[in-house]
Amino acid sequence: MSTPAILVTLAVIVLAALLALLMIPVLVWLERRVCGLIQDRLGPNRTNVFGFRLGGVVQSFADVLKLVFKEEYYPGHISRGRWLFIIAPMITFASALLAFMVIPFADDVVVYGEKLRIQALPIDYGILWYLAIGSVGIMGMILGGWLSHNKYSLLGALRGASQLVSYELALGLGVVSMILTYGTIDFNAMVHWQSDMVLGFLPAWGALVQPLAAVIVIVALFVETNRAPFSVAEGESEIVAGYFTEYSAMKFAMYFMGEYIAMNTASAVIITMFFGGYQLPWISTETLREHFGAIAWVLIVVLPVAVALFIRWMKRNNTVRPTVATDGGRNFETKILSRVLIAMTVVIELILLILSFLPADSVGTSFAVTLLQIAVFVAKLMVFNIFFIVVRWTLPRFRYDQVQTLGWRYLLPLSLLNIFVTAIIVVGVAS
Amino acid sequence: MLETLFALLSFFLLAGSVTILLARDPALYTTGFLAVMLAVAGLFGLLDQSFLFLAQVMVGVGAVVVLTTIVILTINLKEKELPKEPTRGPWLVLGALVIAPFGWMLYRGLVAATPDHFPVLKEGFGTVQAMGSVLFRDWVLPFEILSLLLLAAMLGAIIIGKKEQSYDLES
Numbered sequence: 001m002s003t004p005a006i007l008v009t010l011a012v013i014v015l016a017a018l019l020a021l022l023m024i025p026v027l028v029w030l031e032r033r034v035c036g037l038i039q040d041r042l043g044p045n046r047t048n049v050f051g052f053r054l055g056g057v058v059q060s061f062a063d064v065l066k067l068v069f070k071e072e073y074y075p076g077h078i079s080r081g082r083w084l085f086i087i088a089p090m091i092t093f094a095s096a097l098l099a100f101m102v103i104p105f106a107d108d109v110v111v112y113g114e115k116l117r118i119q120a121l122p123i124d125y126g127i128l129w130y131l132a133i134g135s136v137g138i139m140g141m142i143l144g145g146w147l148s149h150n151k152y153s154l155l156g157a158l159r160g161a162s163q164l165v166s167y168e169l170a171l172g173l174g175v176v177s178m179i180l181t182y183g184t185i186d187f188n189a190m191v192h193w194q195s196d197m198v199l200g201f202l203p204a205w206g207a208l209v210q211p212l213a214a215v216i217v218i219v220a221l222f223v224e225t226n227r228a229p230f231s232v233a234e235g236e237s238e239i240v241a242g243y244f245t246e247y248s249a250m251k252f253a254m255y256f257m258g259e260y261i262a263m264n265t266a267s268a269v270i271i272t273m274f275f276g277g278y279q280l281p282w283i284s285t286e287t288l289r290e291h292f293g294a295i296a297w298v299l300i301v302v303l304p305v306a307v308a309l310f311i312r313w314m315k316r317n318n319t320v321r322p323t324v325a326t327d328g329g330r331n332f333e334t335k336i337l338s339r340v341l342i343a344m345t346v347v348i349e350l351i352l353l354i355l356s357f358l359p360a361d362s363v364g365t366s367f368a369v370t371l372l373q374i375a376v377f378v379a380k381l382m383v384f385n386i387f388f389i390v391v392r393w394t395l396p397r398f399r400y401d402q403v404q405t406l407g408w409r410y411l412l413p414l415s416l417l418n419i420f421v422t423a424i425i426v427v428g429v430a431s
Numbered sequence: 432m433l434e435t436l437f438a439l440l441s442f443f444l445l446a447g448s449v450t451i452l453l454a455r456d457p458a459l460y461t462t463g464f465l466a467v468m469l470a471v472a473g474l475f476g477l478l479d480q481s482f483l484f485l486a487q488v489m490v491g492v493g494a495v496v497v498l499t500t501i502v503i504l505t506i507n508l509k510e511k512e513l514p515k516e517p518t519r520g521p522w523l524v525l526g527a528l529v530i531a532p533f534g535w536m537l538y539r540g541l542v543a544a545t546p547d548h549f550p551v552l553k554e555g556f557g558t559v560q561a562m563g564s565v566l567f568r569d570w571v572l573p574f575e576i577l578s579l580l581l582l583a584a585m586l587g588a589i590i591i592g593k594k595e596q597s598y599d600l601e602s
Contacts (some may be wrong), residue, residue, distance in 0.1 A: 012515055084458055125559055128485045135493025139465055142497065146504045147458055154504065168493070187560060 092140030145243035156242025160233030191277030
């Protein structure tokens with residue numbers, strides 16, 4: 001491998017790790033703020049560092065500090081085998097993190113004759129890897145619930161495990177029908193398939209081609225992340241906190257972070273399989289590369305307008321009530337943030353201006369296209385993360401028997417039916 | 432690099448197997464079982480067998496280990512309820528002695544017979560695609576018969592499970 005290729009590979013691995021790990025505080029903040037909005041209150045917005053509140057994100061870092069410095073407490077009955085007790089949340093965390101590593105963030109780039117995948121683990125069986133690693137994550141939950149020697153924990157672990165095992169069938173069969181449609185198990189090839197069009201005007205996104213499979217897989221992925229409405233494993237109203245009742249401090253935080261990474265991964269899988277991945281609708285990678293100059297000019301026009309609107313919104317809303325005399329440094333924060341935003345916009349505009357005059361087949365253009373696709377991917381990721389959060393705070397938790405009924409009596413037969421219909425159509429189109 | 436990985440995986444494999452044999456704490460040998468399954472999957476991965484690797488993780492860990500653990504934790508084994516095994520040490524030694532010739536045969540057959548001319552892999556060896564075309568072109572009938580076996584096993588399990596409710600097969 002040449003040095004640039006190694007650099008690109010390293011950059012992709014770092015990007016994947018950052019996207020998984022740095023997303024956690026943002027998601028925790030989003031969860032609390034969106035929950036606050038839904039329940040008609042504000043959510044955390046006071047914590048600050050030197051007057052910078054950033055809308056409350058700083059609260060998540062304060063939470064991390066609190067969890068790190070909390071006393072390491074072990075229940076008295078866990079005298080031997082403490083390392084096993086600690087390993088359990090690590091399994092959940094590590095498997096959630098590994099599952100995220102196969103998501104393609106952008107199309108392949110060619111660096112000095114070498115084709116590189118923009119994917120932390122460059123393997124071509126992404127969806128199977130996700131399913132396989134996802135099933136290892138269950139072990140962390142079962143071990144944690146079991147080693148706590150506690151009836152609530154045991155019940156939580158059993159509920160979680162049986163729920164995951166029963167929805168894995170629906171998930172697997174739903175994925176099979178998507179594999180039949182795309183004819184591949186490679187995430188990147190799936191995204192390529194989705195850059196075409198169906199019926200002449202719709203983007204060939206999986207959700208439009210296979211709406212039933214999309215519903216089945218999205219529901220099953222909600223179960224896979226153990227989030228409400230499928231959070232029977234930690235139903236606080238019945239079994240305290242389920243499998244992590246006895247876990248405190250960073251051991252609890254491992255489970256907690258694992259859940260958010262799993263949610264992030266589930267959103268990424270939904271995007272990649274059903275919503276065109278890193279592609280903009282109607283625009284394939286080739287089109288992007290050919291007409292990057294035109295797209296750069298569109299961005300040059302749109303970006304300042306968007307930033308100006310955002311700054312106006314911030315000036316109006318990042319204040320205290322007019323009845324409070326002292327403003328508490330919020331005007332100062334708004335001023336500094338506006339200047340930083342304007343400076344960043346100017347730099348990006350200049351870079352875009354230079355890029356718009358580059359020839360279509362240059363290395364610079366292909367890297368710019370890659371960056372644009374990463375930006376599109378992150379934007380879609382945030383939309384689906386917010387979707388996950390809104391669903392959690394909108395629907396009540398299902399009862400355990402309702403969860404099992406939905407899985408076995410509705411989703412499983414529907415996914416089987418979907419496979420048959422898909423197979424008939426795929427064979428019919430091919431012959 | 433590959434040698435280090437192989438050494439690590441083999442270490443986990445052996446340590447896990449020894450734990451399964453010797454540990455009296457159910458939690459410890461479940462973890463050993465998990466380590467063995469993951470290490471075997473890793474060894475398949477080192478051999479460029481991506482399909483076997485995935486199948487091992489998905490079936491071995493996702494189904495076998497998970498269900499075994501659920502069974503162990505629902506019967507709620509306590510260490511003091513386990514039977515006393517005073518003759519365990521001699522039995523282990525005897526078993527090792529019985530197995531030793533087979534180990535030697537394996538060494539002769541696999542390692543010593545092919546000193547340094549291992550066959551070169553074909554393009555696409557061990558991938559999901561290659562495995563699928565072999566299974567569904569050359570081995571369709573055995574494959575389907577195997578699934579019939581699984582169906583029979585499942586029916587048996589259902590019938591055994593329903594025995595409590597005076598299940599009458601004649602009516």
